[in-house]
Amino acid sequence: MFTKDKLLRFLLVLAVFVVADAWIYSTIRTSLRADAASNRSASLGLLAKSAPENPDLREDWLMSVSETLPGGAAVYLVPAEDDPEVYERFATDEEALALWQSLESSEDAVKGLESAYYFENYASPVKATLSNTPVRLFYAPITDDSQGELLGIAVFMAPETADPGIERLLGIFAVGAFILFAALSGISRFSRDSTVGYAVLTLAGLGIVFIIFPLFEAFRLSFTDGARFSLATWAGALSGAHLKALWGSIRLGMWTATTSTIVGFLFAFVIYRTTARGKKFLSAIAQLPVISPPFSLTLSIILLAGNNGLITKQLLGLDNFSIYGLGGLVLVQTIGMFPIAYLTLAGVLQGLDATLEEAALDMNASRWQVFRSVTLPLAVPGILSAWLLVFTNSLADFANPLLLAGNYRVLSVEAYIQVTGRNDLGGGAALSLLLLLPTLTAFFIQRNWVSKRSYVTVTGKPNLKLVEIASPPVKAAMTVGVWLIVAFTLSLYGTIVAGCFVKNWGIDYSFTLANIGEALSRGKDAIRSTLTLAAVATPIAGIIAMASAMIFVRKSFVGKKALEAVMMMPFAVPGTLLGIAYILAFNKAPILIVGTGAIIVINYIVRELPVGIEGGVASLRQIDPSIEEAARDLGADEGMVFRSIVLPLVRPAFISSMSYTFVRSMTAVSAVIFLISARWYHMTVLIYNFSENIRFGLASVLATTLIIIVMSAFGLMRLLVRDTGAFDKTISR
Amino acid sequence: MAKEPVAVTVDRVTRIYKNVKGRADVVAVNEASFVVSPGELVTLLGPSGCGKTTTLRMIAGFDLPTKGAIRIGGEDVSSLPPNKRDTATVFQSYGLFPHMNVAENVAYGLRIRKVSKAETEERVKRALALTGLSDLADRSPGRLSGGQQQRVALSRSLVVEPGVLLLDEPLSNLDALLREQMRVEIRRIQKSLGITAVYVTHDRVEAMSLSDRVIVMKDGRIRQVGSPSAIYEQPDSVFVAGFVGKVAFFPVDVQGVDDGSCACAIRGKTVRAGSHAPAVAVGKPAVLMARPESLRLGPPEQGVVDGTVRQNVYLGSSVESFVTTEYGELLVQIDDPAGKRVAAEGERVSVSFNEDRVRVLPAAAE
Known part of the structure; x- marks a missing residue:
């Protein structure tokens, strides 16, 4: 006080x-x-x-x-x-x-x-x-x-x-030491429980240094030429070719969002609004692409329908068919991203009160009328939300267009080429900032407008009964459609596995095991470093996410809203931008970490925190605050309350945030491709390199390895979170 | 669990919640002062939003006074966090740790205090025995009834031998019968341990039956402090009179005030009321209050005011008669109705009161 x-x-x-x-x-x-x-x-x-x-x-x-x-x-x-x-x-x-x-x-x-x-x-x-x-x-x-x-x-x-550089650095350290000292001693003097103060300070430091600062550097660099203010970079970025790429990204995004939403709705409807069989299996398959590594679907599409593809060339003998371009991209992105739409819409359809449909049927509406006048309008906010989410993801997607775009231009790849091909960091920064524009727009519409118009009613009572509003032929058609998509998705994964054992895809289909040995020996360093980095980032991200959630839900302090906004920012920022921003900000004093494993770990943590925090926040909101107050009242300090009460209670969120971070870190590519070094390489980039060099066998082996690792991690998580329903009843208020 | 009981002093405590987003500041507690003597159970009673829970939370340390001081056993604890205060709270929603069983819940505070394992076991056993939970030590709180959860919460607070026990509407989530049982039990345990306790409730029966003293609060201010009987029989304001029990009011002109009684005119008749609030004076607007048990029914035009019996409610030991008069509907309680003639519904009657048992209060200003 x-x-x-x-x-x-x-x-x-x-x-x-x-x-x-x-x-x-x-x-x-x-x-x-x-x-x-x-x-x-x-x-x-x-x-x-x-x-x-x-x-x-x-x-x-x-x-x-x-x-x-x-x-x-x-x-x-x-x-x-x-x-x-x-x-x-x-x-x-x-x-x-x-x-x-x-x-x-x-x-x-x-x-x-x-x-x-x-x-x-x-x-x-x-x-x-x-x-x-x-x-x-x-x-x-x-x-x-x-x-x-x-x-x-x-x-x-x-x-x-x-040396003015060294003196400036010295100045930064002197001022930094003072600010740090003032903040720390201020907290320990004026706050009743300094732990929270330190935690807030740490979080703010993290946000400022690893989110705001790099983005600011990217922004600044795009406006400077040498040391002076200049619009030259932006003039370049807004030139015809790049604008075409921006439009290309948006067009791709709109196509993918539309098809993904349709497919996602189909899945959600069949699973939650009909009595079709095999729902659990369908639901599992529908979520598979979320955790599959980048390049893997593209790789298998190329294997099947590329210039030397199994279907296009060997089976159909097409010569002038090209999968490269908008069509192939929409296909691959739809398979990869319809799960996002599915998960959103599943929540919506699950949450819709079936009584409403019953009431409409009761008033003698036909099933089609019920769907058109009740089910669909109620799901509209969810559909919009799903569309915007997929749109954002498609725009930020980097891996698929990198391999499959051909002559079609998208901004994320353009930015990458600008940086790696032309060594023009400023131009790359400007291009990825350009990408931020549609992404942020979609993100904010989704966050602040659509999500508030949800009709999902939380009654606490699960919908036990189901009203079939699809007539048998319609239902049959939809079910067939869903199963066809499932079959196609599975065949894509099958192709990757098959690719591991084929000598030279497209030319020589004889069986071989040589790929496995070669891929694993050439990739073992990458596998090790990918695993190490993900394993280091995972627990740190999990703990920080839960601690942040506790601070955001339970504590009040000046600037909380701002801090929340900053921590959530990486969710809306395309990985390409964050990657470029990191090399710009951290290749010089005082934080010179480009080329180390640390920069990759920090990037993972910062990028995956928003999802973890959201999970923790949702979970904590369900928990009666008097449980924590009781612990505090019995003598536990903040740290103890967090360790002995909060962490065990939010365990499901904690574990799923960790497994999410792990999976996302294992399958990262858009940001990490800028940050890797010879010492710290990433499997996904190696897969890309192998694919680029038409070593599809090796790429398939690595992709399969990655899928196995990721699936095991997910399985482990499932095992750990199971059986936590026991006390869910008592923790809610 | 024998420890020297301590006193709690709340010294001119004010709590203001700063305006959030353009709304005006809220004064939750306004210059509240009171002392809880060692070993005493004091209840904060008032309607919701009166500041009673805020006051309790400030004693526990979950909230901080904007102004004023809180002392526990003479030590100023105003700015100490809850974990540094010698208090233990029983929460309205219990706040049991769902990931621990009953014994672990009770042992939590001892674990924090680094009490040895053997002693912890011993004390947990005793605390559970005290609240009759010995058989349920291994249960998870999710599998207990509301009353049992309540007892766990109580044991958990008592086992750490706090200087002050704080109870925040502990019985509000229980059904009526259980509530009565727990009321008796809490009072028994508190008395047997001689522990200082502050109890928050909006239920006047609970407050009356439990407390050594009752503090009635409204709009952040303390309205009256006194023993349950003083609060019931000698309220100082219309609000307190109405909040702690059923009551009828008659507007009167005060004609004379002396130490005990008070002469006043009602409908031209002079009555001598048995007592009056300190603020009553000649010429100031005043009302006369009468509890249902001090009202009587008689033949028309023989009482203070005439009326019609609207409804009789038979309660066994008494009958409650609702009489419509020009002062509104008056509730008259007729004790031991067996063998008495009770005016039938629709009958004209007069209402009168026992002058010794009525009290004159300043007319409500609020």
Whole structure:
């Protein structure tokens, strides 16, 4: 609590810290400068040694000095033969000569000349100005080769030097230390339970450093050219070809969103609104593509329908058919993304009160009328929501277009090419920022408008009875459609598995096991590092997500809304942008982590936190706050409450957030492709490389391995979360 | 569980909730002051939104006073977090840990306090025995009835031997019969342990039957503090009189006030009421309050006011007679009705009262 007394003491401590901080800062700076000065002395001394004996070469030497010391100059003094106290002056720079003439009789100059006369260097402490540049004078003897005889004296006018980069860094650290100290001591002094304060501070730090800062850097770089403000990058980004790519992304997004929503609705309807058989199986298959690694579906489409595809070439003998382009992309994205639509719509159809349909039937409406006038209108917000979610995902998709776009241009790939192909980071940043525009628009419409118009009624009573509003022929048609899609999806996975055992797809279909050995030996480092990085990121992301959820649900503090918005941001930001932003922000001091595993782990955590936090928040909202209050009341501090009460209670959310992070990290590509290094490689990128080099066998083996790993992780999670229904009853209020 | 009981002092405590999104500030508790003596059970009674729960939460440390101080056993705890206060709360919704069984729930506070394993076991056993839960130690709270959950919550709070026991509407989730049982039990345990307790409820019967003293609150302010009988028989305001029991009011002109009684005119007749609130004075608007048990029915024009019996409710030990008069509907309680003549519904009657048992209050301003 704030009291005058406490505030005064706090300010006093801060003042003491400021003094100490400033003292340390200036000490280090002084010693840095002294270091730089002595370096300069040494180098200027050497420069003097390079002065020629031959008078004819003096001018050349003086010119070269001016080049070596940008903004500086030198005067070459030769003692007159009759009077050693009088010097003849030589200079190429008029202003240097004038400066010297104005100084030469000063006490300091006399001292300098005297030192040089006795073969000693002298760095003058006096500042002077040479053509508006602050300089210092430096006196060095010019000797003959034997260093026995004084030929002359060099007076250098060298601009002040100190490495501005290092000094700025030092400044950042000094100010950063102060802010950190002020924040930490402020929290421990003024808050009743400092744990929460520290947690909020850590989270805010995480958000600022690893979300806001990189995005800001990407934004800044897209507006600068060198060090100046410039619109050149944006002019390039908004040129015809790139705008075409933007339109390409949007067009692809709209197509995929539409087809995915239709397929998703079909699945959801068959599973939740009819009495079809095998619902559990259908539901499982419908969720399979969510966890399947990038490139895997594309890979199998290429195997089946590519230029040398099994179906197109070998079976049908088509020559001018091309799967590359919009059509192939829509197909592959639909298979990959209809689960998003399905999961959204499943929730909606499950939540719709069947009594409403019954009531309509009761009023003698036909089944079609019921569907058209009751079921469909009630599901409209859900349908819109699903459409927008798929749209966002399609726009951010990078892996599928990378392999399958052909001549069709989409923005995410364009940005990648800009960065890796043309080495134009600024351009890449601008392009991925451009991608943010439709993505964010869709995201905010979905978040703030559509999701609030939901008709889903939470009655607490599950819909036990089901009203069949599909007539038998319609139902049969839909069921057949669903099963056809299932069969197609499964055949895609079958193709990948088959690809593992085929010698040379498209040419030689003979059976082989050689692919497995080669892929695993060439990919073992990538597999190891992919697993390691995901395994490190998983528990950290899980704990941070749950702690954040607890803070967001249970605590109130200044700036909570803003912090929530920042932590949720990566959900709407395409991976390509985040990847580019990371290399821009973290390839320089003070946070130089490009090329390390840390940057990849941090990227995983930041990208997957939003989903984990949402899960934790939803789970905590179900829990009576008096349970935590009781623990606190019995003497547990915040940390203990979190460990012994909150974490066990949100265990299902905790585990599913971890498994989600793990799976997403194992299958990451859009951001990670920018961040990998030789030491820390990623399996998905290797799959891509193999596919690009038409080593489909190897790519298939790695994709299959990845699918196996991911499925095992999911299975493990299922096992862990099962049987938690026991206390669900008592934790809800 | 024998520990020196401590006193709780609430010293001019105010709690203001700052305006959120343009809404006005809410003064939840306004300059509340009271002292709970060691070993005493004091009830905060009032309608919802009166600030009683906020006051309790400030004593527990879940909420902080905007102004004022809270002292427990002489120590100012106003800014201490709940885990540093010597209080234990029984929550309205119990707040049992669903992932622990009954014994683990009760042992939680001891675990936090790093009490040895043997002692923990011993104390948990005793606490469960005290509340009659010995057989249920291994059950999960989800498989207990509401009353049993209530007892677990109580044991969990008592086992840590808190200086102050806080109870936040602990019985409101129980059915009527169980509520009566638990009321008696809580009082028995509290008395046997001699523990200081603050009890929050909106149920006047609960407050009356449990407490050493009752604090009646309204709109964040304390209206009256006193023993249950004082609050019932000698309320100081129309609000308190009405909140703690059924009552009839008659507007009167105060003619004279002395130490005990109060002379006043009602419908031209002078009556001498047995007592009056301190704020009553000649010339100020006042009302006369009468509890149903001090009202009588008689033949028309022989009482204070005439009326018609609208309905009789037979309750066994008494009959409640609702009489429509020009002062509104009056409730008259006729005790031991057997053998008495009870006016039939629709009959004209007069209502009169026992002058010694009625009290004059300042007319309601609020």
